[in-house]
Amino acid sequence: MGLFDSIRGFTGGVDSDLVSRGIPARGLIVGVDVNGAGVAFGPDQYRVCDLAVQVFMDGGQPYVTRCRQRVHEVVLPQLGGGVAVAVRVDPQDGSRIAVVFGEDPPVVTMGPSPDGGAAAILATGTPAEAVVVANAPLGVRNHEGHDVHVFTLTVIPMDGQPYQVQVGNPFPAAALPLVFPGAKVPVKVGAAGPHDVAIDWVAAQGPDLTKQ
Incomplete structure (x- = not known):
């Protein structure tokens, strides 16, 4: 069973119209504040x-917003650590959402990043090396x-x-053999600072890698 299967169909007291007509989206819980007493049904x-x-x-591009709704006591302790959830978004107001517990979050395809994203870092950044500590799929393309994927990297600058x-970072399917804990990969570090890092898959295995 999935994380929320035991409460499938429960929408937490949110507007049922929003749940029925809202745009399906993927969400990551990044914060939980309990502000009400227990409610029994x-x-x-x-x-x-x-x-x-x-x-x-x-x-689109990812953004953070907030909603208030009821959460099952059994689920509440499991909502930390960026757990993925299904979301409905108001077509007229993207800040207005409902978390739909019990549904599998969809895999979505994002639009091009306004600042060029990883491609811009690779075009203008400073070369460095990194060691892969861990990686996990984000559920988006x-x-x-x-x-x-979300990559945890130990970055080794050339002069630091x-x-x-x-x-x-995007993770081409053909790069799978290159990524495992302890693997070394070439990266570029962008001008925005040391946390502005992109893995250079072309330098890792050649230009044909990103076409697969």
């Missing part, structure tokens, strides 16, 4: 919470169709001290 117990959610929609960073 038969044998089930819920708490009123303010949820901070990073929203991913097809063709970039506009070129590559899955986006190593440091650890967590970044979202």
Whole structure:
């Protein structure tokens, strides 16, 4: 069973019209504030919470907004650490959302980043090396169709001290053999600072890699 299967169909007291007509999207819970006493519905117990959610929609860029709704007591302890959830977004107001517990969050394809994203860092950044500590799929694709992973990297600058960073980067399917804990990969560090890092897949294995 999935994380929320035991409460499938429960919308947490939110506007049912928003749930039915809202645009399906993917969300990551990035903050939970419990602000209400327990509420009972038969044998089930819920708490009123303010949820901070990073929203991913097809063709758009991620953003963070908040909603207030009831959360099942059983689920509440599991909402930390960026857990993925299904979301409905008001077509007229993107800041107005509902988290739909019990549904599988969709995989979405984002639009091009306004600042050029990883491609801009690779075009203008400073070369460095990094060691892969861990990686995990984010459940979204970039506009070129590559899955986006969250990479934990130890970056080794050419003229500085190593440091650890967590970044979202596109991960071409053909790069799978190159990525495992302890693997070294070439990166570029952007002008925005040491946390502005992109993995250079072309330098890792050649130009044909990103076409697969």
